[in-house]
Amino acid sequence: MAAAESFSGSVLGHHHITHHHHHIRRHRVPSGGEEMEEEELDPRIQVELEKLNRSSEEINRLELELDDARAAFRQVLSDSTQRLNGLAKKLGACVDKARPYYDARMRLKEAHLDSQKAAVRFERACSMHEAAKEMVQLAEEGYKRREVDLDPTWQEMLNHATMKLNVLCSSLGNDAERERMESEDFHQKTTLNFKRREEEVQKLQKDLKRAITKSKPYFEMKAKFNQVMEDHKKTVSRLEEDVATSKALYSQALRCLEAISDDIHRQRLERRQKLQLGVRAPGVGAEAPSPPPSWEK
Numbered sequence: 429m430a431a432a433e434s435f436s437g438s439v440l441g442h443h444h445i446t447h448h449h450h451h452i453r454r455h456r457v458p459s460g461g462e463e464m465e466e467e468e469l470d471p472r473i474q475v476e477l478e479k480l481n482r483s484s485e486e487i488n489r490l491e492l493e494l495d496d497a498r499a500a501f502r503q504v505l506s507d508s509t510q511r512l513n514g515l516a517k518k519l520g521a522c523v524d525k526a527r528p529y530y531d532a533r534m535r536l537k538e539a540h541l542d543s544q545k546a547a548v549r550f551e552r553a554c555s556m557h558e559a560a561k562e563m564v565q566l567a568e569e570g571y572k573r574r575e576v577d578l579d580p581t582w583q584e585m586l587n588h589a590t591m592k593l594n595v596l597c598s599s600l601g602n603d604a605e606r607e608r609m610e611s612e613d614f615h616q617k618t619t620l621n622f623k624r625r626e627e628e629v630q631k632l633q634k635d636l637k638r639a640i641t642k643s644k645p646y647f648e649m650k651a652k653f654n655q656v657m658e659d660h661k662k663t664v665s666r667l668e669e670d671v672a673t674s675k676a677l678y679s680q681a682l683r684c685l686e687a688i689s690d691d692i693h694r695q696r697l698e699r700r701q702k703l704q705l706g707v708r709a710p711g712v713g714a715e716a717p718s719p720p721p722s723w724e725k
Contacts, residue, residue, distance in 0.1 A: 470692055476684045483678035490674060494667040501660040508653035515646050523646050525639035529632040530647050536625040543622045546615040553611040556604045 516523045633640065 470688055472688050473685065476681045476688065479681040480678060480685075483674050483681060486674045487671060487678060490667055490671045494664065494671060497660065497664045497667055501657070501664055504653070504656055504660055508657070512646065512650055512653065515649060519643055519646055522639040522642040526636055526643040526647070529629070529636050529640055532625065532629045532632050536622070536629050539618065539622040539625040543615075543618040546611070546618040550608075550611040550615040553604070553608040556607065559604070
């Protein structure tokens with residue numbers, strides 16, 4: 429990592445990442461006592477440094493937005509709590525008396541969503557079960573319609589393939605039947621739970637009618653604040669995910685720089701070893717060719 433950071437010139441901080449400014453430059457490397465050769469900086473380095481710059485700018489921007497979003501969330505929470513407490517104090521005991529009714533309404537809403545999900549699952553399971561039954565039926569009909577005058581070898585192969593198909597269809601049919609039964613049972617339970625919750629709400633609405641009417645301003649305000657808070661929470665979560673993604677890209681660019689650094693170091697080491705061993709490139713300092721053979725006898 430140290431090699432990569434020597435190229436980038438900065439490291440990732442908690443809230444701020446320094447912008448990188450690097451340009452392609454030439455540098456000189458020793459060539460075993462011969463004249464110094466100029467070596468172009470690997471172009472891959474500039475590519476990865478540009479990625480670092482973009483990622484660092486994005487991280488800085490997103491973290492500022494995230495700080496603002498978190499501050500806004502805390503402010504809304506504080507304001508809503510203060511205003512709701514003030515309104516509850518003004519309205520009196522009716523708020524606490526009516527609370528079981530509104531809690532029951534929340535449970536009814538959750539039961540309704542569960543019932544809808546169960547209905548969709550049951551409908552899908554029924555469709556899958558019908559499709560599996562049709563596959564089994566088609567496989568059985570195909571087996572019955574097979575030609576009786578086929579070559580014995582082909583007849584044996586057909587029988588084997590048909591049996592495998594029947595086993596597969598039977599397995600699919602069993603799975604589909606099991607899922608249909610389980611989803612039907614779950615659908616019945618969620619429907620029953622929904623009906624119980626509905627009856628509970630109706631009873632509380634009748635018993636607490638006066639308190640519900642008097643406390644209505646409080647719970648309407650609370651519902652609005654809850655929606656605002658939920659929107660802020662979604663914003664914070666989205667920004668947190670974006671920051672994590674940008675930091676992952678930054679780390680990936682650093683790892684690439686490290687790999688490039690290792691590759692450059694390996695190449696230089698190989699060149700030095702060749703020079704020390706006296707290995708020269710083809711065509712450089714090659715020995716003079718031998719004279720052609722004489723045609724004289």
